[in-house]
Amino acid sequence: FHLYSGSTMAKSKFEYVRNFETDDTCLRNCYIVVRLDGRNFHRFAEQHSFAKPNDERALGLMTHSARTVMEELEDIMIAYGQSDEYSFVFKRSSNWFKRRASKLVTHVASQFSSSYVFHWRDYFGEQPLLYPPGFDGRVVLYPSNQNLKDYLSWRQADCHINNLYNTAFWNLVQKGGLSTSQAEEKLKGTVAADKNEILFSEFNVNYNNEPSLYRKGTVLIWEKVNETTMKQVRLPNEEEKEVTVMRSRSKVTAHHCDVIGEQFWQQHPEILESDG
């Protein structure tokens, strides 16, 4: 029994190692953006036979996972996702986990990853998940509303550029019969208008009519929604009766709209806090 009598002492002897942990508090009054990216998702998409250029199941699962992150963690005001990436924006006044960067980013990465596996069947049904996927994350701070809007615009512009390219590319391959290297060669040096033209003249595809989910990505925000539920109430005469009750509650809602430009922000003034 003597073996353990010194254990508490032993622990305190080692406890000095705690002091090597450094403080990574995020600067106050800045938006905290956490962006996740799929690890080796090119290979993952191949192995799980994702449709090209967009797999609706995969995009749905990404957004389901992102929704879980917003519902489980605190203070995320808006999220934006496209392809295999998702950005989460914590409000600038957030004090969640004392704004410790490593805590925020790992919570997001962990919750997203476990949700992705957990909800796989809801989107891919009997097609098995072959191995647990990984996502990496980073933290970026934005001091002003304009900086944050420009960040989200940057990701949405990236979505547009990639999706237009991919749509043209896979039409050339899947319908046009080109090899992948021929398609690549054909698109080299083309600008947006060229790709639109190829899609329209060769494949009768009006890019603007493609699903906005693909062209714009997905914006998740909190919105007040009215819900009607049935409720048993006991009347004065002791009778029970079922009545319709309307409640307003906050829910995460998905949008496939422009965040570039002012319209979205004017319609949703509650997302941003003032630059005060």
Added chain:
Amino acid sequence: FHLYSGSTMAKSKFEYVRNFETDDTCLRNCYIVVRLDGRNFHRFAEQHSFAKPNDERALGLMTHSARTVMEELEDIMIAYGQSDEYSFVFKRSSNWFKRRASKLVTHVASQFSSSYVFHWRDYFGEQPLLYPPGFDGRVVLYPSNQNLKDYLSWRQADCHINNLYNTAFWNLVQKGGLSTSQAEEKLKGTVAADKNEILFSEFNVNYNNEPSLYRKGTVLIWEKVNETTMKQVRLPNEEEKEVTVMRSRSKVTAHHCDVIGEQFWQQHPEILESDG
């Protein structure tokens, strides 16, 4: 079509936001420790009916997930786990992801979390996982071998102290018929020797004979193991024959031994790099 012609320009207009990302490179020649902790695992354990004080299935799943992390990510030399936490040690000379702290910690948190859900059934069988669990992570640097050994000793001393307490506590409750608050009261102010005595005299439990998995936690390291496989070979006379082939390969192996003290480190000199 004109709507999109300016998109590349638009993207580059927003691209300045990249410069807000800050460098979080870990100091060279230091061990990088990533520690994960289960989020709200007290509640999670209740809801999934974990056995008290130790649930072998849960510990097995933790270690399986940690093993996946070691196999999937690079440069992790040793990992140590107990209860709902796991520490991963990257070698001090590692240059994985350019030593960027946020990348290292999110990769570990993400891979661990998705593996936990992925392998749930292997440990809990038909008992369903009710929701996707979360783990948070942190990064700590240790400049010397002694610092690193002291870190791991600190976690193992923590394991011992908690497990001795929990073993005494749950024996008092489960076998002794005490309420949880009575058990808490009884153990208040006791030292290790007292708890050992209670276990022995009241419940005939010799704490030293408890499973080392519970008392010591789990150490994962890379070891060379010899594997024999059967292989078809074609003999000179065109006959085919099955022969036994022995190969040596590196494998993650689990140990429930002391890391406090020098013996373990002397037996595994390959884990640490010199303080040069």
Added chain:
Amino acid sequence: FHLYSGSTMAKSKFEYVRNFETDDTCLRNCYIVVRLDGRNFHRFAEQHSFAKPNDERALGLMTHSARTVMEELEDIMIAYGQSDEYSFVFKRSSNWFKRRASKLVTHVASQFSSSYVFHWRDYFGEQPLLYPPGFDGRVVLYPSNQNLKDYLSWRQADCHINNLYNTAFWNLVQKGGLSTSQAEEKLKGTVAADKNEILFSEFNVNYNNEPSLYRKGTVLIWEKVNETTMKQVRLPNEEEKEVTVMRSRSKVTAHHCDVIGEQFWQQHPEILESDG
């Protein structure tokens, strides 16, 4: 000669140590505030017989040194000083020294310190400087105009509180004949109105008439000033003549006014950049 032939090689063998330097770039679009504080200035003031509660020579030398900092370094828009401290505000869009915190803070601390010694005689005449004084510095970032204004207000409120206390304290000691501990005792627990009352009723001092240099501290900003200089010009008839030339140029000017409240900021809209 052979001894040195390997020197370049030797250097490159050691050069890996450069990689241990870490990046300390200040977040973009934030004001960078550098604050200096005198080291052991209580003792320094004693040893150099500073007048109590305010030494005009010492304050003048502080401001002269601060002015040198603004003129020598780039992108400082405003500085604020009181007692033995001075704050310097780099504009939020500054890219001086790539916004590296250690470079900014040491340049300010070094330039201020060498100026302090260099200009000592201009303020203290034949009274010798007994030893070279030290100042320490820190860097703080402010993301919004309001935050920056609140920072400067915080320092000015600190100036007011300390100066009111010190004025009351030294009147009690110097004119009232109290010992320092009696004066301390008398002021314990008093609010501003009490101290004003003591000054007025016991010493006939109206605190509001004390020099604003003492009550408000010193604000340094860049202002356009018109300067007239004499210049020799050669007339068409080869005659030389002296003419008066008026030029507008930017100069550092000192003010002892409120920065708490909006008036100052409305009068000097060029100091702040918009929160865009």
Added chain:
Amino acid sequence: FHLYSGSTMAKSKFEYVRNFETDDTCLRNCYIVVRLDGRNFHRFAEQHSFAKPNDERALGLMTHSARTVMEELEDIMIAYGQSDEYSFVFKRSSNWFKRRASKLVTHVASQFSSSYVFHWRDYFGEQPLLYPPGFDGRVVLYPSNQNLKDYLSWRQADCHINNLYNTAFWNLVQKGGLSTSQAEEKLKGTVAADKNEILFSEFNVNYNNEPSLYRKGTVLIWEKVNETTMKQVRLPNEEEKEVTVMRSRSKVTAHHCDVIGEQFWQQHPEILESDG
């Protein structure tokens, strides 16, 4: 008087700005190196007519200032200087200013700069200092003794390379009558042996006989020295007598020796702490 009654409240209203200060604690158990570099010292040397290639007065003043830094600040075990730079090494176990990087680096930069101006006359006599010079600083951490020795070796190798080049260059210009661009051209592409050969064959200069101050730079360390002082003592017979007293005390001593190689470190084992 009412104007000020709310001042303490005002201060606390603004005090939230303190929370924007971030923690910059240096990782424990690492050597903290602060290196200063002269700002625009090429111009400064020109304007103050420094001798080429080495000005003994300027080097002496640098070392005097560095000595002041070591004597005034705590926990600096060794400093190394050459040209217009000086490096200061805080011991790895130092807890001075809680290891806050900004405090350490500004204290060094400030004390060095004010000392440089303060002691100017001791080295330059009647030649006036034209303006207050500036020095910038940086902080670098080294986790192991080998890393630290390699850092100092790097700086000394740099000293050697620059001084050999400068010695050859200025001999070509001052004695050889070449223009500066001709001298530059002549040295282009030469290795150390070539420069030694030029010095020897053209100017009869054996580089190895050049002052070690120039070739090796200056190492400052703390050493126990025995000092003899005269002291009046009163003898039993009431007579007074002057006696010689020997005391041992720690003093900063200067050396112009190799820090590359093991000899120096073996002679001064007290400088480094073990890698434990």
